[in-house]
Amino acid sequence: MKRLHPIMLAGTGSDVGKSVIAAALCRIFRQDGYSPAPFKAQNMALNSYATPEGLEIGRAQAVQAEAAGIPCHTDMNPLLLKPSSDHTSQVVLNGKPIGNKDAYDYWRGMGQETGGKRIDFQQEVCAAFDRLAIKYNPIVMEGAGSIAEINLKDRDLVNMSMARHANADVILVGDIDRGGVFASVYGSIMLQTPEERKLIKGIIINKFRGDMRLFDKGRKMLEDICGIPVLGVIPYYKDIYIDEEDSVSLEQKRRKWAEGKVNVAVVLLRHISNFTDFDTLERAPRVNLFYTNNVSDIQRADIIILPGTKATLDDLLELRRNGCAQAIQRAHRDGKTVVGICGGYQMLGVSVADPDQVEGDIASLPGLGLLPIHTTMSSTKTTQQVTFMFEGQECHGYEIHQGISDTNEPIVQTDRCIGTYIHGFLDNIPVINFLLKDKGATPAQSLADFKEEQYDKLAAHVRRYVDIDRIYQILSDND
Secondary structure (H helix, E strand, O other): OOOOEEEEEEEEEEOOOOHHHHHHHHHHHHOOOOOEEEEEOEEEOOOOEEOOOOOOOEOOOOOOOHOOOOOOOHHOOOOEEEOOOEEEEEEEEEEEEEEEEEEHHHHHHHHHOOOOOEEEEEHHHHHHHHHHHHHEOEEEEOOOEEOOHHHHHOOOOOOOOOOOHHHHHHHHEEEOOOHHHHHHHHHHHOOOOHHOOOOOEEEEEEEEEEOOHHHHHHHHHHHHOOOOOEEEEEEEOOOOOOOOOOHHHHHHOOOOOOOOEEEEEEEEOOOOOOHHHHHEEEEEEOOEEEEEEEEEHHOOOEEEEOOOEHHOOOOOOOHHHHHHHHHHHHHHOOOOOOOOOOOHHHOOOOOOOOOOOOOOOOOEEOOOOOOOOOOEEEEEEEEEEEEEOOOOOOEEEEEEEEEEEOOOOEEEEEOOEEEEOOOOOHHOHHHHHHHOOOOOOOOOOOOHHHHHHHHHHHHHHHHEEEHHHHHHHHHOOOO
């Protein structure tokens, strides 16, 4: 296939839809015979994924790789920041944690001392892109947040500095649903240097609601004031399901207990991670899955899930303070099913200890006592893809966790309580069948088939509303 320029989806802000549009373009390029790969130099997210090599990247790039039909790799997201507090993040470089970094020090230094050697993050992310660009065509790049944070411009790793390194054609994505799209698009462009403005080749307006014809005039006005073509206006959709990376999407899922449904309450933790673990279960007919820390709704639910967390001890302490821990214990005594994933699994045990203060200042806490395990936090991080047997059938998932529990069993099960370190545990139909049996619900279709169907639907949606031929022309231009 003809060699195409890299393309970068940059944003006027966070949650404007860059990740999903990048996934759509990965699928479209694959459908058209190219060999695309996703890339995001630096990602900040608690939703992560284990590569086939047992290394860690942001969930969004794993999703985009899936859409492109290729295995995910750390070169697709060489730098991952996993917030552990308002001011501190774990730094994951090329798939491996290299320590925690204060936000101020991180942004001020843009490097890190490890083993007496200073790591240059800019050099690392550029090297990862260069390796990826040799193997794939085109590279579908994603920026982070807004490209107009001028106070951080001299330390930018992921937006226009990365576009300059890659000589990428930049498409600016604006969210019309939140309002102010003219100001945000125009301002984002005008705050770039003249050199950077030349890289911006098109605009996509995302999340439009209503009659598209009402924006015809606005589209022309935007092109006139920016001097850049609007390549598409993408309507808001509700019937396409792509894994979300940002916890912003959880606000839409904070529903309540519902009459006549199988109610599944996912306990809303302050440091919740990998909440996509529950998407397959949520789609099962008659299942009402909702996120809550309401004690009454937890006790009334048929199934209670304690999800993963970046701060097990801190969230366990909060569960005891807000009454959720006691509500879970009472619900279990009343015959309800309780499931713990990763950090939630650790909390369901007898105790959680952190003698080396890996997570923070809390040395130890008693768990909820529903599973016969004891956990000790460790600086060593487990990241791997796993295969396991459940109800006599082969199942798949992945582990990303710190902490060692005193059992080698992948799944620990007592009466009406199941715990495991395996993310994706609830993506397996045998597991869902087991949980829903005798509850009058049937599972959704297999995850692999469902995902393929959704990527194709997303690609068709974007093809319909974005000028893909114009994008090919831009990516092929020799100027």
